[in-house]
Amino acid sequence: MISKPVSLVLPAFNEEKAIADSLDRIISFMRDNFEDYEIIVVNDASTDNTAGEVSKFSEVKLVSHPYNKGNGSAVRTGIRNAQKEFVVMMDADGQHDIADIEKIAELLGMYDCVVGARTESSEGSFHRNIANIFYNKLASYVTNVRIEDLTSGYRGFKTSVIKKFLYMFPNGFSYPTTSTLAIIKAGYNLKYCPIHTKKRIGKSKIRIFRDGFRFLLIIIKIAMLFSPLKVFLPVSLIFVLGGLAHMFYKIILLGARYTQFSIFLISVGVIIFLIGLLSEQISTLRYDKVEED
Numbered sequence: 001m002i003s004k005p006v007s008l009v010l011p012a013f014n015e016e017k018a019i020a021d022s023l024d025r026i027i028s029f030m031r032d033n034f035e036d037y038e039i040i041v042v043n044d045a046s047t048d049n050t051a052g053e054v055s056k057f058s059e060v061k062l063v064s065h066p067y068n069k070g071n072g073s074a075v076r077t078g079i080r081n082a083q084k085e086f087v088v089m090m091d092a093d094g095q096h097d098i099a100d101i102e103k104i105a106e107l108l109g110m111y112d113c114v115v116g117a118r119t120e121s122s123e124g125s126f127h128r129n130i131a132n133i134f135y136n137k138l139a140s141y142v143t144n145v146r147i148e149d150l151t152s153g154y155r156g157f158k159t160s161v162i163k164k165f166l167y168m169f170p171n172g173f174s175y176p177t178t179s180t181l182a183i184i185k186a187g188y189n190l191k192y193c194p195i196h197t198k199k200r201i202g203k204s205k206i207r208i209f210r211d212g213f214r215f216l217l218i219i220i221k222i223a224m225l226f227s228p229l230k231v232f233l234p235v236s237l238i239f240v241l242g243g244l245a246h247m248f249y250k251i252i253l254l255g256a257r258y259t260q261f262s263i264f265l266i267s268v269g270v271i272i273f274l275i276g277l278l279s280e281q282i283s284t285l286r287y288d289k290v291e292e293d
Contacts, residue, residue, distance in 0.1 A: 004109060005037070014046045014047060038084060040061045085158070116193055138219055142230050143185060228276055233273065246261060
């Protein structure tokens with residue numbers, strides 16, 4: 001039996017087909033393996049009978065939104081209602097293995113955030129797997145930490161830590177991205193735990209092109225908040241190197257003098273770099289404010 005107090009949060013939107021079976025298995029597993037726990041389902045104004053299915057379970061706390069706000073907003077609501085020391089997030093669509101809750105919970109306490117990293121044997125679409133590899137590489141560059149699974153929604157947190165960053169969560173499907181980068185860049189401890197996921201029951205709400213672009217913007221946004229030089233420095237180098245290349249092209253190949261355009265490109269690069277330095281200082285002050293709060 002695990003003695004750690006855990007709040008299990010499941011955001012749900014139109015999960016009528018999967019939610020009852022998921023809760024049956026979750027409740028049975030939690031009874032057998034946890035001494036102190038609570039189960040919270042956040043119904044994000046589902047248009048089907050998701051709320052009715054959840055209300056059949058007396059052990060489950062149901063919190064409903066008056067209108068649809070998005071997955072990230074449902075996660076925020078669930079964490080705000082969590083009363084235990086640790087909180088574990090999982091999907092309500094049946095794709096997550098309930099037994100992995102135990103592996104994640106055992107690591108909580110030693111780590112502030114534990115992420116269920118999907119293994120190669122996990123069931124998922126090819127284009128989404130390719131997109132995840134790209135996001136992982138980009139996030140690894142931003143954080144200087146190897147990111148194994150940036151978008152996994154199966155993860156646990158120390159409740160007091162993750163509540164500091166709830167205001168950063170977007171309303172859509174990007175809370176895993178935001179929480180991962182925020183935890184790492186704020187200096188908290190993160191651990192990856194290998195998990196296997198099954199194919200979800202029902203239709204996915206994520207659209208690869210629409211939400212993929214949003215994930216990219218989220219990564220850039222978090223980088224700007226916690227490590228702005230990671231964004232400003234490459235852009236600055238592009239302008240400076242472009243200006244130098246144009247200058248040498250004019251002087252060496254054409255035998256002409258350098259042009260105002262060369263000076264303009266170099267000047268823009270220097271200005272962008274200085275803005276990045278200023279942003280880095282502001283970011284440090286902002287981090288100190290989060291710690292005080």
